Amino acid sequence: MIVVAGASGTLGPLLVPLLVGRGEPVRVVTRDPDAASRKVSGVELIAGDVTRPADARRAVEGARVVVSAITGFASPAGLQAVDIEGNRILADAAARAGVEQFVLLSVAQATADHPMALFRAKFAAEQAIRASGIGWTIIRPTAYLETWLGLIGGPLVAKGKTLVFGRGRNPINFVSALDVARLVDLAIADRSFRGKVVEMPGPENLTLDQLVAIIESAYGRSGRVSHTPRAAMRLLSIALGPIDRMRAGQIAAALVMDTRDMTMDGRAVRAAHPSIPMTTAASVAERLFGATAGHVVQPATT
Numbered sequence: 001m002i003v004v005a006g007a008s009g010t011l012g013p014l015l016v017p018l019l020v021g022r023g024e025p026v027r028v029v030t031r032d033p034d035a036a037s038r039k040v041s042g043v044e045l046i047a048g049d050v051t052r053p054a055d056a057r058r059a060v061e062g063a064r065v066v067v068s069a070i071t072g073f074a075s076p077a078g079l080q081a082v083d084i085e086g087n088r089i090l091a092d093a094a095a096r097a098g099v100e101q102f103v104l105l106s107v108a109q110a111t112a113d114h115p116m117a118l119f120r121a122k123f124a125a126e127q128a129i130r131a132s133g134i135g136w137t138i139i140r141p142t143a144y145l146e147t148w149l150g151l152i153g154g155p156l157v158a159k160g161k162t163l164v165f166g167r168g169r170n171p172i173n174f175v176s177a178l179d180v181a182r183l184v185d186l187a188i189a190d191r192s193f194r195g196k197v198v199e200m201p202g203p204e205n206l207t208l209d210q211l212v213a214i215i216e217s218a219y220g221r222s223g224r225v226s227h228t229p230r231a232a233m234r235l236l237s238i239a240l241g242p243i244d245r246m247r248a249g250q251i252a253a254a255l256v257m258d259t260r261d262m263t264m265d266g267r268a269v270r271a272a273h274p275s276i277p278m279t280t281a282a283s284v285a286e287r288l289f290g291a292t293a294g295h296v297v298q299p300a301t302t
């Protein structure tokens with residue numbers, strides 16, 4: 001039995017079909033089984049919030065492998081409760097239940113002193129998994145193309161305009177969540193991944209403005225693009241802090257992504273995993289926004 005927590009997000013619906021295809025039963029633990037059932041099929045769905053110890057214990061019963069793709073980055077629950085505590089609780093439950101392998105979705109270049117809270121939280125989660133006594137594999141992807149193309153391209157397609165946080169000129173390494181899903185699947189099948197931290201960059205370093213151009217090319221239409229000035233982002237993240245911790249954290253993260261070196265030599269790192277394709281931004285944009293994606297072209301609005 002393979003148990004997946006966090007299967008209802010961006011990565012999960014790409015990963016679950018690969019795991020189901022192995023023939024081993026797959027159980028998905030989710031806070032909202034109705035919503036999750038629209039995203040994944042062929043699995044046992046159980047209701048639970050893995051940040052609650054009793055739910056985590058029930059979720060991992062009878063499991064051979066547990067995959068944690070949870071994050072509180074876009075949730076009011078937050079990074080401390082979900083990424084740090086949630087993963088610790090889930091790994092402890094898995095270790096007690098005799099689970100063979102815990103696969104943690106972390107982030108590339110996570111460190112204890114990274115300027116982005118998400119990266120610090122993932123580093124703390126990694127330490128908790130290592131300390132839990134369970135067999136582990138840590139996968140460290142860079143930013144998902146599907147997430148970022150969706151964030152920027154969604155409004156562009158729906159309203160003919162979009163917003164880029166910051167100048168949009170800082171190169172960032174992006175990877176397709178589909179390739180990450182393939183790596184997770186491989187890490188479960190291949191025992192040599194046990195006890196390894198695996199960096200998972202994509203083949204391209206691209207600016208957010210380049211992502212806009214790639215979306216426009218796939219969609220076949222340009223939109224209006226505005227940029228949020230960095231000074232406004234700094235002020236917003238401070239002002240929002242006491243009232244909306246999640247949005248304040250997301251804006252602070254966007255500021256780091258606009259200013260810090262976020263590049264990686266993806267092709268060199270990925271040479272270690274030649275069986276995993278190196279999906280490009282253009283190909284993900286085509287899947288999301290190309291003619292076959294079925295979007296209706298909207299006129300640009302003011």
Ligand SMILES: NC(=O)c1ccc[n+]([C@@H]2O[C@H](COP(=O)([O-])OP(=O)(O)OC[C@H]3O[C@@H](n4cnc5c(N)ncnc54)[C@H](OP(=O)(O)O)[C@@H]3O)[C@@H](O)[C@H]2O)c1
Nearest residue numbers: 006008009010011030031069070071075077105143144147
């Ligand atoms: N997106 C990226 O650019 C990126 C880059 C590098 C690494 N990662 C990591 O890859 C993994 C998958 O990312 P993703 O983008 O697919 O995630 P996502 O779309 O943000 O989905 C987050 C998942 O977390 C689950 N979750 C479980 N307990 C939660 C709780 N108490 N509060 C909030 N959410 C909870 C949600 O499941 P339910 O709602 O069904 O309970 C949801 O499926 C995550 O660990 C993420 O940190 C993501």
